[in-house]
Amino acid sequence: MFELSTALADPRECLNADLVTAFRRGLSARLESPDALDDASRIDTLRALEELACVVSAAQAHLAHGLDRSVRAAQAAAGVPAARCGAGVAAQVAWARRTSPHRGARDVALARILPSELPATWRAWRTGRITGWKATLVARETACLSREDRGHVDAVVCDDLDRLEAMGERELVAAVQTEACRLDPASVVLRRRRAEADRHVSLRPAPDTMTWLTALLPVTAGVAAYAALTRAADSARADGDPRSKGQVMADALVARVVGATGDLPGSPAVTLGLVMTDHDLFGGTDEPAHLEGFGPVPAELAREVVVGALTRHEQVWVRRLYCHPRTGELVTADTRSRLFRGSMARFIRLRDRSCRTPWCEAPVRHSDHPVESVADGPTSLLNGQGLCEACNYAKQAPGWHARPSPGVSGHEVETTFPTGHRYRSRPPRLVATVGHTPYRVDYVLSG
Known part of the structure; x- marks a missing residue:
């Protein structure tokens, strides 16, 4: 050998x-x-x-x-x-x-x-x-x-x-x-x-439609935050709260961050977006919906979120989206809503979901021109892709080339390395059910 x-x-x-x-x-x-x-x-x-x-x-x-x-x-x-x-x-x-x-x-x-x-x-x-x-x-x-x-x-x-x-x-x-x-x-x-200096907060999907919200903090800040949540849990349990200590700590953390119970007056509104078909929205089918920043969620949970938002003091907007009839990829959108600011960049983020570079999976930070503007590349949905900051800077190195490659298979971008190696990237299917009209439901959590 x-x-x-x-x-x-x-x-x-x-x-x-x-x-x-x-x-x-x-x-x-x-x-x-x-x-x-x-x-x-x-x-x-x-x-x-x-x-x-x-x-x-x-x-x-x-x-x-x-x-x-x-x-x-x-x-x-x-x-x-x-x-x-x-x-x-x-x-x-x-x-x-x-x-x-x-x-x-x-x-x-x-x-x-x-x-x-x-x-x-x-x-x-x-x-x-x-x-x-x-x-x-x-x-x-x-x-x-x-x-x-x-x-x-x-x-x-x-x-x-x-x-x-x-x-x-x-x-x-x-x-x-x-x-x-x-x-x-x-x-x-x-x-x-x-x-x-490297302190940060990150979010990762967890099994069973849960998430890990992780904070890397200096030791004093981390210990102090954990102690405050522990005190809140001990106090609630002493008053007869039926929730477990861990449940109370998790709920108290969310309440203090998003101001869901009014603990933080004047806190900014937080917008979350669901993408689902009309049939799923109204209970006709049960294909998974897509929650921006997380991924697929069960249709039942998506309907529960929408109904819960409608019964509280939260604002809800519904925007129509349009998918490719064969691939299920997002191809255009209704931008008449007065709240759809920066519609083209938002469209690209919604279509691509994460960085288009294979195996990257980082959040979209830049709306990139595959054919650069200096090379007369148009600012259009066809000549656009979502990249993270690092991948966008990498493709600006000498010898790199990218071009959109549209066709019956949907939106594709072909990227070529200086060595001649190349890859094609495509956005994921927006919804699992092709042929129905997808909608994006924005619900705003306000303090």
């Missing part, structure tokens, strides 16, 4: 797609029949495959590093400012690895620093002794150190590969932090300040 680690260690060996593909096919063919191993051999083979997986991920980092160097050199030779060199690399790596551009940027950054700044960690990774995630932890925990101190921590922590391999993730982080704090205590303070 072809040894990937040999190709990384010996520059005379050529690591290429043909050799890797042949290896993959050979390994895949062996999975079609039962193994003839005893249990001890199965354990040994599992360990060997785990080490191989580590080397494979290191090989990907090795190739990403080579691509980054090549693109940066070509862009610098073309006169691209130094601050912009490297644009588009992360997006190409992400496409090749079938992951998000954000993850691609992290992979490229790790591949760039390991060989030069953390050589011992790189050696452990490319020889299969640690995973890519453990290498990431070492890089993350030494990010605030000087290059000299970073190299010292790397040499100390990764000096004994057997001990390093036996470390758990928490133990590894603790070892790196201990050595870093001994060398440069001020770096700990700098790490804390950088971490506080």
Whole structure:
């Protein structure tokens, strides 16, 4: 079998797609029949495959590093400012690895620093002794150190590969932090300040039409917020509230943020949007609706939300949408409503739902012209796509091209990399039932 680690260690060996593909096919063919191993051999083979997986991920980092160097050199030779060199690399790596551009940027950054700044960690990774995630932890925990101190921590922590391999993730982080704090205590303070600057709130879908609303906060703010919610729950339970402590804390959090019970007078209204067909809206069918910012929700829940809004002091607007009769994609919209400001950008966000880059799934931040305005690209729904900020900036790098490709299959945009690789993206079907008229229902939660 072809040894990937040999190709990384010996520059005379050529690591290429043909050799890797042949290896993959050979390994895949062996999975079609039962193994003839005893249990001890199965354990040994599992360990060997785990080490191989580590080397494979290191090989990907090795190739990403080579691509980054090549693109940066070509862009610098073309006169691209130094601050912009490297644009588009992360997006190409992400496409090749079938992951998000954000993850691609992290992979490229790790591949760039390991060989030069953390050589011992790189050696452990490319020889299969640690995973890519453990290498990431070492890089993350030494990010605030000087290059000299970073190299010292790397040499100390990764000096004994057997001990390093036996470390758990928490133990590894603790070892790196201990050595870093001994060398440069001020770096700990700098790490804390950088971490506080990264505070944010995120929303992710959860099973059974629920969501995880997560806040990354400084320790004092997080503890104080949790204590306040705990006090509210304890007080309500003491007064005989039948809800569980967790339910009361969750309800109190929503009430304080959106002002649903008047706790925050003058709080701004919050608009939520549902997209569903007329048949689903009035109970004729039960295809899932789409809740903007979340995804599909059961028709029963969507009707419950609309009916609940109509029975409270909330404002409701219904706007007609128009879908492609065959694909179910959004093709146009009724923009006569006086509240439909920025109708074209809103239309693109509603049609595309999330960034059109494969595997990105980030929220739409920019309404992009596939054919840029400077190239006489029209500002039209056909020449428009929703992208996140990072993906929009990536496609502005030299050598990138995009063009709309309309047809019977619906709205498509074809994007071509500087290497000639290309992909086509299409918006998702707006509703599951094709042939019925979809509506968008906006309901406003006001304090």
